[in-house]
Amino acid sequence: MSILEPIPPTVLSVRRIHAAHPSLLRSYGADPERHASLGLVTCDQDDPTYVALDEATKHAKVDVVFAKSFYAGSAHASGRLSGEILGVIAAADPDEIEEGLRALVRCLEHDACFYRADEKGTVAVFPHVIASLGHYLSREAGLPAGTSMAYLVAPPVEATIALDAALKAADVRAAKIFPPPSETNFASAWLAGDLVACEAAALAYAEAVVEVARRPREDR
Numbered sequence: 001m002s003i004l005e006p007i008p009p010t011v012l013s014v015r016r017i018h019a020a021h022p023s024l025l026r027s028y029g030a031d032p033e034r035h036a037s038l039g040l041v042t043c044d045q046d047d048p049t050y051v052a053l054d055e056a057t058k059h060a061k062v063d064v065v066f067a068k069s070f071y072a073g074s075a076h077a078s079g080r081l082s083g084e085i086l087g088v089i090a091a092a093d094p095d096e097i098e099e100g101l102r103a104l105v106r107c108l109e110h111d112a113c114f115y116r117a118d119e120k121g122t123v124a125v126f127p128h129v130i131a132s133l134g135h136y137l138s139r140e141a142g143l144p145a146g147t148s149m150a151y152l153v154a155p156p157v158e159a160t161i162a163l164d165a166a167l168k169a170a171d172v173r174a175a176k177i178f179p180p181p182s183e184t185n186f187a188s189a190w191l192a193g194d195l196v197a198c199e200a201a202a203l204a205y206a207e208a209v210v211e212v213a214r215r216p217r218e219d220r
Contacts (some may be wrong), residue, residue, distance in 0.1 A: 004115035004206060007124060009045035009108050012083045014101055018094045026087050029065035033052070035090035038065075039097040041104060044074040046085035046184060047126045048112035048155045052135065053087045055107040057086045057134035060099035062089040064136040069183040080182040084184060097147045108196040115206070117158070123164075126188075127151035127206040128199045141175040149175065150191040156180035159187035159218070162208035169204035170197040 016039055017024070022032040030038065039062070043049045046069040053064045066088035070077060074084040089100045117123040128151045130137065138145040150172065154162055159180065167174065172193035180187040191201050 001022040004117060004125070004127075004210070005121075007045070007114045007116060007121075009043050010083070011105055012042045013081045014039070014041050014105065014210065016094070016097055016101075018097075020092060025090070026163065026189050028090075030063070030088075030090040034092060035065070037065070037091055037097045038092075039089045039093045039101045042081055042083040042099070043085055043087075044083040045108075045114055046073075047188065048069075048108055048114065049085045049087050049104075051112040051128060051130060051151060051189045052090065052107035054058075054130070054134040055099035055111075055134045055135040056104040058132070060091065060096045061093070061105035062091045062096050062100035064088070065090045066135075070079075071183050073184040074195070076190075081201060088111050091182040105149055109216055114153075117154070117206070117209045123155060123209065123213040125158070125206055125209040126151065127209075128152075129195070129202050131195055136192075141192070143175055143192055147192055148157060148195040149196045150186070150202045150205070151186040152202060153186050154205070154209045156185070158209040158212045159189075161212050162188075162205040163189050165208040166191060166201040166205040170200035172197050172201045185215050 018037045052190045114124040117125045172191040175190040178188045
């Protein structure tokens with residue numbers, strides 16, 4: 001497999017609301033009895049942001065109360081700051097929001113990103129391994145916090161072929177599979193196992209995406 005070229009995500013906005021109104025807190029899934037402050041982030045890559053939101057829960061006493069991808073992706077955003085996703089963390093203490101946002105942005109700048117799977121950059125893949133889940137993605141995946149997980153995303157055909165390869169390549173189990181189309185017209189899967197198995201599954205997934213991108217028609 002050729003070396004995949006990273007596609008760095010762009011953080012488009014980072015804002016705080018301290019002493020947020022209870023109605024706003026409730027509307028975004030927060031609990032006014034436990035939460036007073038919110039941290040809001042938009043980014044042009046959604047799945048890395050989900051990973052970064054989970055990372056925030058490992059570094060601060062914050063809850064991820066809202067995280068949704070926008071339809072059709074960042075190329076069709078509603079505005080220049082909209083990107084592909086809005087993520088919202090909540091906490092009782094504004095200082096915890098600050099710690100959470102720092103961890104979130106650090107993850108997006110130095111860890112989680114999509115990769116180009118072909119020379120022209122027309123196919124992207126997200127073969128990301130989380131060594132230890134925080135309490136956000138562990139809840140979403142139905143897995144214990146601390147579990148290792150391969151977070152795998154690609155376009156529809158590539159993702160289908162690659163998921164089969166990943167499941168056969170390592171001793172992993174499917175925690176969740178998201179068939180196409182997602183809001184951004186991709187497909188994804190969360191695979192659980194030990195760290196070595198998750199890394200092997202992610203590698204097999206990426207290799208399969210590259211192979212399909214290189215040879216989309218299997219003529220016989």
